[in-house]
Amino acid sequence: xxxxxxxxxxxxxxxxxxxxxxxxxxxxTMMSEMCIAIIFALSYNMLLGQGGMLSFGHxxxxxxxxxxxxxxxxxxxxxxIVIPLELIPLVGGIAGFFFAILLGYISTxxxxxxxxxxxxxxVELVVACVLLFPSFFGGEEGVSGDRMLDYSITGIxxxxxxxxxxxxxxxxxxxxxxxxxxxxxxxxxxxxxxxDNPERTPFVGYNIHLxxxxxxxxxxxxxxxxxxxxAINYEIVNSEMIGALASGHVLLMTYxxxxxxxxxxxxxxxxxxxxxxxxxxITMAGQxxxxxxxxxxxxxxxxxxxxxxxxxxxxxxxxxxxxLLPTYLMALGAGLVTFFGALILVEVNYHLSLSIEPDKPMQxxxxxxxxxxxxxxxxxxxxxxxxxxxxxxxIRKIGLKWDELTQVMQGGK
Amino acid sequence: xxxxxxxxxxxxxxxxGETEIxxxxxxxxxRGERHAVIGPNGAGKSxxxxxxxxxxxxTGGKIELNSQEINGLEPFQxxxxxxxxxxxxxxxxxxxxxxxxxxxxxxxxxxxxxxFWHLMVRQKKLNKKAEEIIEQLNMSHRSKIPVGELSYAEQxxxxxxxxxxxxxxxxLLDEPTAGMSKSETEQAVELMKFVSEGKxxxxxxxxxxxxxxxxxxxxxxxxxxxxxxxxxxxxxxNKAVQEAYLGEEEEV
Ligand SMILES: Nc1ncnc2c1ncn2[C@@H]1O[C@H](COP(=O)(O)OP(=O)(O)O)[C@@H](O)[C@H]1O
Ligand SMILES: [Mg+2]
Numbered sequence: 137x138x139x140x141x142x143x144x145x146x147x148x149x150x151x152x153x154x155x156x157x158x159x160x161x162x163x164x165t166m167m168s169e170m171c172i173a174i175i176f177a178l179s180y181n182m183l184l185g186q187g188g189m190l191s192f193g194h195x196x197x198x199x200x201x202x203x204x205x206x207x208x209x210x211x212x213x214x215x216x217i218v219i220p221l222e223l224i225p226l227v228g229g230i231a232g233f234f235f236a237i238l239l240g241y242i243s244t245x246x247x248x249x250x251x252x253x254x255x256x257x258x259v260e261l262v263v264a265c266v267l268l269f270p271s272f273f274g275g276e277e278g279v280s281g282d283r284m285l286d287y288s289i290t291g292i293x294x295x296x297x298x299x300x301x302x303x304x305x306x307x308x309x310x311x312x313x314x315x316x317x318x319x320x321x322x323x324x325x326x327x328x329x330x331x332d333n334p335e336r337t338p339f340v341g342y343n344i345h346l347x348x349x350x351x352x353x354x355x356x357x358x359x360x361x362x363x364x365x366x367a368i369n370y371e372i373v374n375s376e377m378i379g380a381l382a383s384g385h386v387l388l389m390t391y392x393x394x395x396x397x398x399x400x401x402x403x404x405x406x407x408x409x410x411x412x413x414x415x416x417x418i419t420m421a422g423q424x425x426x427x428x429x430x431x432x433x434x435x436x437x438x439x440x441x442x443x444x445x446x447x448x449x450x451x452x453x454x455x456x457x458x459x460l461l462p463t464y465l466m467a468l469g470a471g472l473v474t475f476f477g478a479l480i481l482v483e484v485n486y487h488l489s490l491s492i493e494p495d496k497p498m499q500x501x502x503x504x505x506x507x508x509x510x511x512x513x514x515x516x517x518x519x520x521x522x523x524x525x526x527x528x529x530x531i532r533k534i535g536l537k538w539d540e541l542t543q544v545m546q547g548g549k
Numbered sequence: 550x551x552x553x554x555x556x557x558x559x560x561x562x563x564x565x566g567e568t569e570i571x572x573x574x575x576x577x578x579x580r581g582e583r584h585a586v587i588g589p590n591g592a593g594k595s596x597x598x599x600x601x602x603x604x605x606x607x608t609g610g611k612i613e614l615n616s617q618e619i620n621g622l623e624p625f626q627x628x629x630x631x632x633x634x635x636x637x638x639x640x641x642x643x644x645x646x647x648x649x650x651x652x653x654x655x656x657x658x659x660x661x662x663x664x665f666w667h668l669m670v671r672q673k674k675l676n677k678k679a680e681e682i683i684e685q686l687n688m689s690h691r692s693k694i695p696v697g698e699l700s701y702a703e704q705x706x707x708x709x710x711x712x713x714x715x716x717x718x719x720x721l722l723d724e725p726t727a728g729m730s731k732s733e734t735e736q737a738v739e740l741m742k743f744v745s746e747g748k749x750x751x752x753x754x755x756x757x758x759x760x761x762x763x764x765x766x767x768x769x770x771x772x773x774x775x776x777x778x779x780x781x782x783x784x785x786x787n788k789a790v791q792e793a794y795l796g797e798e799e800e801v
Contacts, residue, residue: 320668322661329642329653336640338624339602339633341657341715350663 144313151305155298164297170409171301171308172365173389177401178315179358180386185395186319187351188331189247193255194386196262197356199378200235201228201363203273206373209281220287221294225307225364232360236353244348247334259380266375278374281367294368304365311361316398318354327351385412388430394440403441421486456541463537467530474523480516555580555615555719555749556601556632562609563593563600563773570596572773573610578719583750585760588770589793594753595637597770598721602634603627614719629657633717637724637753639704641696647707648692652679654714679714685743686710687736702733706740713744720745722752726759738762761785769793 151171155164176198183189205228211217219227243254266273273279283294292299318324329337330344337344367373376382385408393404408426415422437444451457480500487498487507497504505512556578563571570593578584586594599605601612603624612620619627642650652675659675661667669675683692686706691699696707709725725741726734738759741750754760760767761781768778771793777784784790 317668318665320670321665322656322667322669323663323665325649325653325669326656326663328645332642332644333640336636336642339628340654340711341625341628343623343625346663350665354665 147312148305148309151308152302155301159298161297164301166409166413168297168301168304168369169413170406171304172362172369173386173405173409174402175308175311175365176359176362176386177390177393177405178312178398179355179362180390181395181398181401182315182318182327182351182355182358184387184390185397185400186324186331187327187348187355189244189348189352190252190387191255191383192252192380192387193257193259193262193383194355194359195378195380195382196239196258197232197236197359198363198366198382198386199262199373199375201232201360202367202373202377203279203363204228204231204360205364205367206279206281206371207272209283209285209367209371210279212285212287213282218287219285220289221283221285221368222289222303222306224368225361228364228367229357229361232363233353233357236356236359240349240352240356244352245345247330247344247348255383256380259383263375263379266378273375273378274373276374278372278376280372283368283371300369304369307361307365311358312402315358319398323347323350323354388426392430392433392440394442394444396439397442397446400440400442407441419483419486420490421482424482450545451541454541454545456544459541460534460537463530463534467527467534470523470526470530472523474520474527477516477519477521477523480512480519484512484516553579554613555582556751557613557616558597558601558610559612560610561597561600561607561612563596563605564608570773571600574770574773574775576768576775576778578749578751580749581747583745583763583765584752585764585767586751586753586770587755587757587760587767592770593773594770595723596773598634598723598753601627601721602632628715628717631717632719632721633712633715634721635708635712635723635725637727639701639708641704641707641711643697644695646693646695647683647688647699648679650696650707650711651682651714652676654711655679655682658715658717682710682714686740702729702737705729705733706737709737709740709744717748719749720751722750724753724755726754726756734759 154167158164158167176194179197180191180194183191183194205224208217208219208224208227209221212219212221239258243251243258246254266275283300285294288294292303294300294303326337326342326347329340329342330347334344337347363373363377366377389404389408390401391404392408393402394400411426411429412422415425419425433440439446448457448460451460483498483500484507488494491498494507498507554577556576558574558576561571561574562569574597586597588594596605600607600620603619603622603626607620610620611618614627614630614632617630619630619632622630642653645653652669655675655678659672659678661672661675680689680692683689686709688703688706688710691703696704699707705725705728709722712722713720722741726737729737734756741752741763750763752763754763764781766778767781767784768775769784769787769790770776776793777787777790779787
């Protein structure tokens with residue numbers, strides 16, 4: 137019992153302590169963005185993992201949550217309405233819910249490819265609206281606001297980033313708990329049923345269209361909360377937030393984290409946001425590395441990081457993980473060699489084709505060299521080849537080790 | 550008179566493109582009756598079930614459940630009116646446990662609708678009912694196992710279980726014992742007798758032992774037409790039936 141609830145106690149403690157340890161502006165920004173991404177990814181998984189609905193347009197509800205929230209903030213600033221800042225995310229949530237109801241009824245009629253294509257169509261529709269209604273969407277520069285409202289429940293001014301972080305963390309806990317509980321309700325379970333077997337579900341009395349529709353609407357609600365938090369965090373909302381790219385991000389982070397377990401998207405959102413914010417500062421090829429990570433996950437770990445963890449749970453429990461560790465470390469080493477080889481090749485090519493002066497020397501890990509000379513190319517290809525030939529036997533070894541462990545564990549039963 | 554009829558098929562027809570599969574089926578099943586449908590493979594037995602349960606639309610005729618016309622309704626609507634069906638090919642919620650399967654099958658009839666404010670663990674009555682059903686299926690020891698890991702016979706048993714869980718009073722079972730061993734079949738027959746107590750049962754069945762044991766009346770479907778509906782004894786002695794079906798079976 138204690139174990140079951142421990143994570144719900146540990147998480148808030150962690151959220152309270154983290155900004156005290158990592159208190160730089162960049163760290164606070166990153167953690168805030170991670171928390172928002174977690175809510176967004178979990179809401180996406182209500183569709184994908186729980187309901188089997190692959191959406192390419194989930195950011196529509198995130199975006200509407202953001203836009204309505206920033207407008208609400210401005211209305212409060214102008215003394216037209218009274219809402220404390222702490223409750224603005226709820227406004228975002230209601231906006232997301234409303235638009236999910238408006239757009240969801242038709243799109244949830246069918247699942248599978250039809251649903252995916254309609255979601256793509258909705259993005260196009262909304263992006264067209266951004267151009268049509270500049271007064272609402274603020275055109276190219278977007279809509280900005282000032283989160284330091286006169287109304288506050290807690291008396292906090294929200295001038296500092298860390299204060300905003302705590303507000304985001306609070307909503308993260310509330311939204312995560314609610315989304316988790318929702319998986320334990322009749323609607324949550326029937327969403328699983330419709331995902332697993334839409335053919336059978338009507339014969340136990342359920343209208344599969346309505347199951348999908350209600351699931352969709354709730355998922356829009358939580359996406360809207362995330363959008364409202366983003367509006368508060370950056371005090372500006374623009375069309376980037378509502379478009380196909382943002383929808384792509386949430387799909388990638390959810391998949392990388394794993395769609396099959398509730399906590400998967402949490403891992404995915406944290407890792408993805410971290411990589412996104414750091415890589416984009418370091419290299420022009422940041423998005424490319426994220427894309428490669430996504431492909432690797434899809435191909436070799438379709439249940440994502442959460443799936444990898446869960447596969448190891450029985451091994452860990454049996455105290456056998458130490459048997460695997462050496463081969464894993466070897467695989468990691470060989471993998472890194474391959475990766476560095478590929479990385480050099482990518483960076484050299486990005487430098488040659490995108491930098492302003494491709495003929496000038498470039499820098500990589502403190503080493504300066506010419507991109508259009510042969511040594512880096514040769515070095516890169518040599519590394520990749522070496523890594524590949526090291527990896528092959530190691531992977532075979534891991535397979536054998538797994539067979540061995542499976543037998544040991546079955547024998548022990 | 551008519552309210553003694555639980556299920557009534559009148560001139561039911563079904564065409565897939567050009568081919569006519571069901572060519573005018575008339576069948577009146579009395580309330581409380583156990584009715585078997587027999588016939589050679591490809592005769593259209595499963596198709597008739599698919600028509601009754603709303604899985605396929607009719608191309609002609611009409612179907613009444615408790616004197617109410619149900620053709621044109623969606624499967625979930627027909628289910629809510631008190632008709633349930635099983636599938637010839639096992640059709641469960643494969644990733645869920647036995648317990649979860651049964652509970653999903655109970656939710657609508659227990660009135661939960663699309664609730665996202667009831668926590669399942671807290672629903673004592675619902676959980677108890679699910680456990681009771683699993684006990685009736687003799688599967689209490691398998692309750693937590695994902696149904697994908699069950700044996701074939703267990704899956705077939707659960708197929709019956711989630712069909713009848715909702716408490717519908719007209720039960721359609723499509724070849725429930727197909728592929729079972731002799732002892733498994735005997736258990737399945739006992740289960741069918743138990744769950745159809747006081748209800749109307751229509752069962753498609755190939756095992757003649759089961760049919761003659763279970764059925765009050767039998768209909769023989771051949772090439773999309775019912776050629777006879779009668780008591781087991783009369784069906785056994787019916788010339789047309791012997792020629793079209795039973796005889797053929799014995800030769801094999
Ligand atoms: N959806 C469908 N489309 C086309 N033909 C079908 C379809 N369903 C069934 N049939 C055809 O209808 C005939 C009867 O099938 P079925 O009802 O499954 O027979 P039975 O259950 O009596 O063995 C078969 O010839 C089958 O090919
Ligand atoms: Mg059949």
